[in-house]
Amino acid sequence: MKSTKFWIVLIAVLLCVCLAASILVLGGKTQSTTAHLYQGGALVRTIDLSQVNEPFSFTVEGPAGSNTVQVESGRIRVSHADCPDQVCVHQGWISNSVAPIVCLPNQLVIQIGGSPSETEIDGVSG
């Protein structure tokens, strides 16, 4: 049996590591302006948010219902979802965040940048 101090130190260290990683994820900004919509792992739509002048919205159908995705210049959000928890709606607008919008019931993920083809283009143009 380890002393209580051992466990407190161990968990405090774990907490600090996870906190630091969380801050990196939440504070992280991507240079990309391209939003990728994935459903069930497949890329279903790519939108360059910097090219959007007129706001528009569209609906994505998933296994648990539909999500309405709203796009404005430089930002994107899920404005409506059929699921009861509404987590994706509450995530609000994202413009350059590393953390993606996730709707688990509909297996929908909206991520800014981060796709392999994106990095490739950056590599060529850079």
Added chain:
Amino acid sequence: MKHTSLRHLTYMAVLTAVALTIFVIEAQLPALAPIPGIKLGLANIVTVYAVFALGPGQAAGILLARILLGSLFAGGMTIFYSLAGGLCCYLVTLVLYKLVGGKQIWVCSVMGAMAHNAGQIAVAVAITRTPGVLAYLPILLVSGILTGLFTGLCAQFLLSRLPKAGPPNGRP
């Protein structure tokens, strides 16, 4: 599982009902944060309590019954997340069960909650087939440590205050 007396069985059923009630009520609360998977996990108080008061085998029974019935109420894909998270949490709790003393029960809960979150994220990555979801792992782990600490202390408090009412050993 050894011979289970009627009393023991009844006690397990009561604990399952308590856990299920907590689980269903908690599912009705609005999400704590706009991040998928963050919750208090109050039902785990019952699991941790059961591991220490009744033993690992019976705690597993209570946990499985709660997950299966709870998923019936919640519907959808909940069962995959709950099962993966619950089993990861249970295994870690089981390993630590032998290693901690009576004043360190909260450690089981903290580590278990972290395992629960890791299991959940693994299922989320598998279901959405999008590794980007992993970005939420550190945030979920932070929430797991904090909520696990809270539920663990609750369970520890419960165990110290319910020594006699705990596992009923008397004759039916």
